[in-house]
Amino acid sequence: MDDTYAAARLTRDLCALTKMPRFRRNPLKFASIGRYLDTTASVDFLTVHEAAMESVQKNFLRRRRAIRKKHRRLAGGYVTRVNRMGVIEHRPRRSLGRITIMPLVLLAAMFLAFKAVLYVQLGEEAYLSHLDNLTTGSAVERAGAMVMQIDPVTERVLGLIETHL
Structure with missing residues (x-):
């Protein structure tokens, strides 16, 4: 056979x-x-x-x-769907990965800390006078003045820094 x-x-x-x-x-x-x-x-x-x-x-x-x-991609999270044929499928979830978001969060935190330290070092009057000078400058300087203004988050960071100093 x-x-x-x-x-x-x-x-x-x-x-x-x-x-x-x-x-x-x-x-x-x-x-x-x-x-x-x-x-x-x-x-x-x-x-x-x-x-x-x-x-x-x-x-x-x-x-x-x-x-x-496919298993590695599904390990990061998945969405279960029913396709046109009625078959249940698992598709990887589309989202910004943790690796992508963390550097952006760290960059924003460092920028806020920089603004707060600069404010503490220069003092309130000198900081505001520098911002006034920037608002009368070119378009790039005006954009910088807008970013460097004291916002509520910066005030909170200032409060944290002043309690520790």
Whole structure:
């Protein structure tokens, strides 16, 4: 029984390598196999089998990589939806990642701390006079004056700094 299956496998592999049509009803019909083979080239069964296994291995590794990539993306959060066919699907949640937001938050906190320290170092009168000078300048200086104005968040940071000093 094993020899029969090995012969069928060999026939299938030879069909794949040559332009011989596959036998539809019975793959064990070897009637006219010789006319499709190149008589000058010898095809070894192991070579054909190894080539087929290499293709299968590459396909398996590609599918495994895709599954691992999807699992990594789903680990960050997902949304469950029902598609048009009624199948429940898990899609990765689209959001700004934590890595993207944290540097922006740190930058804003450092800027607020800079404004507060500058205000404490210069004093209220000198700080406000500098802002007045900036408001009469060019468009870039006016934008800087608008950003450097004392807002409620800066006042709160000033309160924290003054309690510690």
